[in-house]
Amino acid sequence: NAGVTQTPKFRVLKTGQSMTLLCAQDMNHEYMYWYRQDPGMGLRLIHYSVGEGTTAKGEVPDGYNVSRLKKQNFLLGLESAAPSQTSVYFCASSRRDSPTETQYFGPGTRLLVL
Amino acid sequence: LAKTTQPISMDSYEGQEVNITCSHNNIATNDYITWYQQFPSQGPRFIIQGYKTKVTNEVASLFIPADRKSSTLSLPRVSLSDTAVYYCLVGSLSSNTGKLIFGQGTTLQVKP
Numbered sequence: 001n002a003g004v005t006q007t008p009k010f011r012v013l014k015t016g017q018s019m020t021l022l023c024a025q026d027m028n029h030e031y032m033y034w035y036r037q038d039p040g041m042g043l044r045l046i047h048y049s050v051g052e053g054t055t056a057k058g059e060v061p062d063g064y065n066v067s068r069l070k071k072q073n074f075l076l077g078l079e080s081a082a083p084s085q086t087s088v089y090f091c092a093s094s095r096r097d098s099p100t101e102t103q104y105f106g107p108g109t110r111l112l113v114l
Numbered sequence: 115l116a117k118t119t120q121p122i123s124m125d126s127y128e129g130q131e132v133n134i135t136c137s138h139n140n141i142a143t144n145d146y147i148t149w150y151q152q153f154p155s156q157g158p159r160f161i162i163q164g165y166k167t168k169v170t171n172e173v174a175s176l177f178i179p180a181d182r183k184s185s186t187l188s189l190p191r192v193s194l195s196d197t198a199v200y201y202c203l204v205g206s207l208s209s210n211t212g213k214l215i216f217g218q219g220t221t222l223q224v225k226p
Contacts, residue, residue: 004157031207033214042201042218043158050207058214090157100146101206105157 002026004106006091012112013081021076021109023091030096032074033058033103034066036087043090049074050096081113118204118217125223132189134220136202139183142213147178147185148203152219158201162187189222197224 007022023032034046045058047066055066063085065077074093078085089109094101119137126132138147146165150158162169164176164185175188189196202217 040218043216045214045216048207092157096208100148100163101208102148102160102163103150103158105150105159107157108155 004091004093004104006089006106006109008109009107010110010112012114013078014114015082017081018077018079019081019111020078021089021091021111023074023076023093023106025072025074025091025093025104027093027095027104028071029093029104030071031094031101032068033092033094034064034074034076035090035092036060036085037090037108038087046076046089078111081111083113085111086113087111118202118215120200120202120217120220122218123221123223125225126192127225128193129191132192132196132222132224134187134189134200134222135184136187136204136217137184138202138204138215141182141204142209145205145209147176147182149174149176149185149187150201150203152199152201161200192222192224194224194226196222198222 004025033048035043044060049055049068052071067075091106092103094103148163149161151161152158162174162176166178169176177186199219201219204215205213
């Protein structure tokens with residue numbers, strides 16, 4: 001049982017390049033989340049999904065797109081990377097235990113945009 | 115929009131009890147309060163969760179006053195391995211507001 005895994009662990013991009021971050025969970029969780037973590041800013045929710053085929057905007061969605069074609073996977077895309085998107089990205093998942101959803105986090109992806 | 119406020123950092127010594135308070139003045143009626151712990155280069159992990167009064171598990175206690183506008187995470191007899199960043203989270207996708215509000219995190223440094 002691997003829990004939540006993220007691919008890749010680290011990536012360097014040039015401004016304007018695109019990339020996709022992959023999150024996978026093997027706990028059959030309904031909810032999945034993407035956060036970014038910046039120094040002094042804590043964790044900020046980018047997008048989330050409450051089930052396969054659904055996505056919704058979080059606190060800081062601009063510049064990102066997501067897709068959840070399969071229940072176990074949640075993809076985060078950057079169409080045209082900007083230096084402001086340099087951050088550590090965390091994926092999480094949770095059961096739909098209203099309203100006490102305990103989130104399980106992945107190890108994170110460090111992204112550097114030059 | 116609801117906001118949570120935590121101290122940026124705290125220092126303690128091994129064996130002491132540590133209390134970290136989170137302020138959440140605009141908490142919604144059915145919002146739960148959850149605390150997470152994060153070590154360097156790792157994702158946060160769940161510590162404890164509560165709605166009101168006191169909750170205790172094998173690693174921590176959570177105190178929530180009647181007005182629920184704050185919460186205090188209590189770590190008994192900390193050790194060096196408790197050095198980490200601690201986040202409080204208010205809300206959930208299933209709550210009335212459907213909002214998740216993380217605090218900025220409190221960096222706890224435990225000294226020998």
